[in-house]
Amino acid sequence: MKNLFLYGFLFLMSYSASAATLPASWYVLPESGSSLSAGIDQDDAKKEAELAAQLDAIFGAQAAALDGHVSATDASAGLSGQVPWRFVSFIGDLGVTANGKVGALAWKGTPAMSVYWQKKENFGLSPAASEEGTTAAMVLSAETTQASVDSEIDSLVKAAMASHKISNEEELKKNMRSAVADFASLGAQVDKAPTVSWDPSRLRVDLNVEVSGKVSFLYSASAALRVRLEWYKVPGKKPAFSPLAAEGKWLNSKGLESLMVALSQDVATVADSQSPGVDLVAKQFRVGLGVSVSGTIGVAKGTASALAYIYFSRVEKKPTASVAVDDSLPLYMVDADPSEQRLQFAQAHGNLVAGGGKEAIYRLDRAKFRAGMTKAMSMGRFFAQRARKQETAKWKLKTVKGNFDLSITGSVGVVTVGGLASAEIEFENKNF
């Protein structure tokens, strides 16, 4: 182990400004006020070529290291047919600085792109029915019974108390139940949204649990534990307002259904226009949800103020052609920490809905949002295609997740290391 430190990074060099730079149109938002946003780079093609070479160097080094690694735990299925513990995936984050420099993210900062390498495996076991994986501690849907919810909350509380990080079990249990009810009241609305070829399929929250047993939806740096809950839409089911959901405080909130329908239409319009035959496809789109003091739900401006995340994914059995877009449906953004610059920009552009107090609500231009999403898809695919070129005999590109900042106009840019992402697009390698 010490050798790792002894190797050190002693050969690191003072680095000049030779890192590749993104074209300004990829990351500068209109409201930033920067002169960079005034126009399109004259040398975008040159920058893209430099960026490609830069990405080839990063991904090539990562792929070579993975390919050279001989795992002590490499094994096929164990004697009992169980799958053994093993090193399965490497995730490398890429960052973009405020002035557009691109590099491997080493320490802190918001990643612009996360590249998931996964080991090719063949355990020789018989296939089972396909099952969508989840990382949630608790999964809910309209079909979840009250008894099941109570049982799962009990299990969660036991697990939390076993960590010795929480001091008050009764308080935790009471607050957890209340939080699950609030979450269910949001989930019940997800079930109501009419579907097109892209569907609001999942709702996720990472609850922050304090030592005292207090439970919060919003990110807290002092949280002792984080508990992930997910709500899945049950296809073909009519909305079921369970007694649990009826207790939740967001059952009658404004704007969520409109937001889901508008986003579903816009994402479907953009994603379904992708060229056929491309093996890197947009699989999932995610935005954070913010709630204003007045109860309006919109896209959260930055993840720090997101109380939950809503996922849109392609419905395989739905036709992909001719999605009707109704631009009269509003798409709002809730800004929990608006800067004076953003407020002035929104006022000047006529899309400030409410701006008093400590928050602001903007109405996004959906045509600009669709254009921004198209651009975001192209950017994500650019990164993913560079990674695919470096695949090895043992490791392949599985997924690329791109993090994007949404402009208050609706436009989209790659998030910088010091920024907060409003949306994430997940691209999947269909040929994995």
Added chain:
Amino acid sequence: MKPNSLAVGFLCIALLSCSAKNDAGSTNSPDTQAQVTDAEKPAVPAADIPLITVSASGEEQVTGMPAVEYRKHLGNIFPAVEAAVMPAVKQTREANPFGLRTVVVGVGLKLGLGGSIVGWGVQGGIKLAFSNDMKPSIP
């Protein structure tokens, strides 16, 4: 450093994914991809790798490292983290209703003055995922 203490340290910064499901029978479809020959293996490029770090005060820094050295460090990190994590994950209790399925370990490379490495942490830009699931779901 004792492996166990290191494992505890890593697990403190790991994201744990738990599931009560037993899917030992599930599987990936057999890999039918053509094998890449030695000649096709990626050569380590000669270019520098820009490493981006953000200080506590939010200051960004871009530091260059030769690609061959970056690859060498990754090659050292993989077995070190693996050796620390594997004994710990194998100690999980079978009776636990929330069976441990996936562990994601974040490794940050905190660079000090002169380019020396001064720390590791979850906020780093690389993550290693370990799983005993046939179809691991990586967050």
